[in-house]
Amino acid sequence: MSEVMIELENVTKIYGQGERRVVALADVSLQIKKGEIFGIIGLSGAGKSTLIRCINKLEEPQSGTIRLAGQEITNLKGKELRAARRKIGMIFQHFNLLSSRTVYRNIAFPLEISGVKPKERDERVRSLLELVGLADKINAYPSELSGGQKQRVGIARALANNPEVLLCDEATSALDPETTKSILRLLQDVNRRFGLTIVLITHQMEVIKEICDTVAVIDDGRIVEQSSVVDLFAHPRSAAARRFMKGVLHTEIPPEIKERMAAVGPEKLPGKTVRISFIGGVAGEPVISSVIRQFHVDVNILYAKLDFIKNTPFGSLIVEITGAETNIEAALKYLTAQGLKLEVLTGVGADS
Amino acid sequence: MWVQILNATIETIYMVGVALVVSALFGIPLGILLVITGPRHIKPLPVVHRTLSVVINVGRSLPFIILLVAIIPFTRWLVGTSIGTTGAIVPLTVSAIPFMARVVETALLEVDWGVIEAAQAMGASTWQIITKVLIPEAVPGLVLGVTMVAVSLISYSAMAGAVGGGGLGDLAIRYGYQRFRGDIMLITVLVLVVMVQGIQSFGGWLASRLNHR
Numbered sequence: 330m331s332e333v334m335i336e337l338e339n340v341t342k343i344y345g346q347g348e349r350r351v352v353a354l355a356d357v358s359l360q361i362k363k364g365e366i367f368g369i370i371g372l373s374g375a376g377k378s379t380l381i382r383c384i385n386k387l388e389e390p391q392s393g394t395i396r397l398a399g400q401e402i403t404n405l406k407g408k409e410l411r412a413a414r415r416k417i418g419m420i421f422q423h424f425n426l427l428s429s430r431t432v433y434r435n436i437a438f439p440l441e442i443s444g445v446k447p448k449e450r451d452e453r454v455r456s457l458l459e460l461v462g463l464a465d466k467i468n469a470y471p472s473e474l475s476g477g478q479k480q481r482v483g484i485a486r487a488l489a490n491n492p493e494v495l496l497c498d499e500a501t502s503a504l505d506p507e508t509t510k511s512i513l514r515l516l517q518d519v520n521r522r523f524g525l526t527i528v529l530i531t532h533q534m535e536v537i538k539e540i541c542d543t544v545a546v547i548d549d550g551r552i553v554e555q556s557s558v559v560d561l562f563a564h565p566r567s568a569a570a571r572r573f574m575k576g577v578l579h580t581e582i583p584p585e586i587k588e589r590m591a592a593v594g595p596e597k598l599p600g601k602t603v604r605i606s607f608i609g610g611v612a613g614e615p616v617i618s619s620v621i622r623q624f625h626v627d628v629n630i631l632y633a634k635l636d637f638i639k640n641t642p643f644g645s646l647i648v649e650i651t652g653a654e655t656n657i658e659a660a661l662k663y664l665t666a667q668g669l670k671l672e673v674l675t676g677v678g679a680d681s
Numbered sequence: 682m683w684v685q686i687l688n689a690t691i692e693t694i695y696m697v698g699v700a701l702v703v704s705a706l707f708g709i710p711l712g713i714l715l716v717i718t719g720p721r722h723i724k725p726l727p728v729v730h731r732t733l734s735v736v737i738n739v740g741r742s743l744p745f746i747i748l749l750v751a752i753i754p755f756t757r758w759l760v761g762t763s764i765g766t767t768g769a770i771v772p773l774t775v776s777a778i779p780f781m782a783r784v785v786e787t788a789l790l791e792v793d794w795g796v797i798e799a800a801q802a803m804g805a806s807t808w809q810i811i812t813k814v815l816i817p818e819a820v821p822g823l824v825l826g827v828t829m830v831a832v833s834l835i836s837y838s839a840m841a842g843a844v845g846g847g848g849l850g851d852l853a854i855r856y857g858y859q860r861f862r863g864d865i866m867l868i869t870v871l872v873l874v875v876m877v878q879g880i881q882s883f884g885g886w887l888a889s890r891l892n893h894r
Contacts, residue, residue, distance in 0.1 A: 385802050414804035425799035428894045429817040439803040441813065470893040490803075 334494060334526040335361040335384060340393030342379050353379040354390065355550040361528060361543075366520055368541035368558070369530045370573055376550040377530040381496050384528065385417045386410060398493055415443050418487030422499035424479040426471040432458070432482050433467045439489040457485040461515065477508035484515060488523075495519070497529035501536055513539045534573045538562070538638050546570045559641050563608040583632050586647055590674070600651030602631070603661065606670040608643040616667055617648070624660040626652030647674070682865060685852060690872055692766050693848040696841060697834045700773035704834075705827060707774075708781025711737070713811060715782060716789040723797065724807050733782075740779030745837050748776050749844060769846030773837055781830050788822030789815055821892040828884025832877050839873075849873055 342354040353376045361367045371377040382388040383395060386402055395402045397417070405413055426435050436457050440450040458464045461481040471479055480500060487495055497516070501509040517540045520527050531537065537544050537558060544561050546554040548569040554561065565571045590602065621628055628648050635644035650657050665671055711733065717723050718730040743751070749772040753763040756771040792815055800814045816823070839850020849869045857866025 387798060387802060411804035411806060414802060417802070419799070419802040421795060421799060423795055425793070425795040427796055427814065427818060428793075429820060429891075438800075438813070442800070442803050442805045442809055472894055486803075496802075 331362045331364065333360050334363040334398060335359070335367075335528065336394075336396045337380075337383075338394045338396075340380075340383060340390045340395060342376075342383065342388060342390045352550050354383070357393070357547075357550075357552055359545060359552060359555070361526060363526055364520070364524045365542040366517070366527045366529070366540050368537040368544045369528070369547055370532065370534065370537055370544060371530070371547035371569070372532055375547045377532075377547050378498060380547065381498055381528060381530045384494075384496055385414050385419060415439070415490045416492050417494045417496060418490070418492035419496040419498065420480065420483040420487050420500045422502045424471070424476075424483045424503075426479060426482055426486075428471055431468050431470055432463060432474070435471065435482055436485045436489055439486055443490055453489060454485075457488060460488070460519075461485045475508075476504050477511060480504065480508075480512050481515065484512075484519070488519065488525075491523075492525070494526045494528065497527065499530060499532075502531065502533070506535075509533075509536070510539070516540060538636070540639070542639075546573070558638050559609065559643075562638055562643055583647070586631050589631075600626075600649055601657055601661075602647065602649050602674040604645060604647050604672040604674055605664060606643075606645040606672075607668070608638075609641045614667075616664065616669070617646075620650075620660045620663060624652070624656045624663065626650050626656050626660050685856070686849075686865070686868055686872065689847060689849045689852040689869065690876075692846075693835065693838055693850075693876070696766055696770055696773060696838045696846065696848055697831060699770050700777055700834050700838075701827070701831050703770075703774045704777035704781045704830065708778045708830075709785050709823075711778065711782040712785025712789065713815065715786050716815070717807065717811065723801070723810055737779040737782050740776070741783065743776070745772070745776050746840055748772055749840065764845045766841070766847050768844055769838070769841035769848075772844075773834060773841065776837060777830055777834055780833065781827075784826030784830055785823065788819045788826050791822050792818045821888040821894075824884055824888040824891060828880060828888075831880050831884070835873065835877055835880075 337357055337359040340354055340357045341352070344351045344353055357376075357380060369377045369380060379388055383390050384397065384402070386395075386405065390403065393403070397413070400413065402410075402413060427438065430438065433454055436454045437450050440453060445453065455464075458467060461484055463478060463481050463485070466474060466478060466482075471482065474482065483500075484495075495516075500516075501512050504512060513536065516527060516529075519525055520540075529536065529541070541558050544556065544558050545552050546561075546567055546569050548567070553567040554565070554570050561570060562574065565574050586602075617628055617630075620626065628650055630646060630648050632647040633644065634646075635642060637643070650660060652660075661671060661673075715730065715733050715737070718726040718733070720727070720730070749769075752772055752775060755775075756763045756768055759771055760767050762768045796818060797810060797814055800810050805813065838846070838848050839853070841848050842851030842854050845851075849872055853866050853869040856862040857869060
């Protein structure tokens, strides 16, 4: 097993007192492995922002311990805390760049803080500018940059002191989908190149799906589910996880198909309408054509969606299978045996 | 007449200039202290914050003409005289310091909290946050604030005549009003208007030049 980079043990954070008391984190325990991209997903107000801010002690939990690379963060103060924070990069939803400084001087800022000498600083800033692809914007002010470019400056700035961990606080929430993708690719790139551990919080399942290895679902201050991203997509256990999945997996029947079924009347549909969901493995195999050949049925694909979680394909199909009833039954059994998840939506013999 | 007006103009510039610089020297650090010791800021110190706030409010609420007289012993102790242009600079400065502190406070509170937090996350010390984040980020606001104090000082300096401080206001009262010299009154007022206008325009121009937001 790879070593643990960040460890949270029974972390509790409460805001306010009396009637205004809000439990932001309730007894949260987590382990984040070195070199992984760990995603925390939750709705706004679920506590995810508090959670990530506890890791560099921007928020102080009431109880519990947080260790980073074996060092306990929770009891650090003053100089020691500042030294520890230099090894934790952080990027923000609203970028938080210094408006009075150019791109170059924004990236130089953390190096000034940690007392890096000017010559070394200059070399470091220039190589970081290359890394994030902003060498031509060196003398621009943040107000002259697009959102994506600002976040690139934010990433360069966060990497300046060669951190072991990068915290991303809703880093792509203020960006359009296209720019989000490019920022995620950059994060994935630095993760692979430098073996950097990345912790990101988001409310977008797309972000988790795109780059995370492990995911924790947070709801109402509690971690309700934690697993590898592929497992979460294959078997979401918590209601919160299923809610997030909806938009991404299309577990709903598309409206066009619903309309079609309603128009014909379910009992009059020729065969069976079945939803087939799959993840990993079988996506590469010609199951549909072997069903047609082996069982002498016709398969009409009504709807299909295929996507990838990192490198694992997943998706769902809605098909209409027609033919002799016994053949259809045999075909469905065969598909189930292939590890596919089937759901008969309607058709011959099915209850409506 | 023109010689008198020229001399009075120089006296006004001298009084306002010295008072502005000295009040900035004291008022800016006070303003910074006021902000950072506030609740939920980078160095919360409730007692210091509240005490400072009360003292500043007291200073701000004293009418200038009363302050002028009230601190005569202090003025005499500090500069050796309580009259004349030099004697007027002390009360002008004393009254401008709390004003300056509030103006600085307003400018610093405008700085985006997210940027301060980003600096904290990088491991910046309180001193580094003040010198590298708070002040540089607030520069346009600070320039406009200092401009405002300068304009107020010109208006206060007109009252310096009460202690024989000279300056344009004094000239306007003694010649323009008491000796019925309407022409002198008119010219001093014009000079004052031009001066205020000039300071305001320069301040505005400088602030927008320094603003990269």
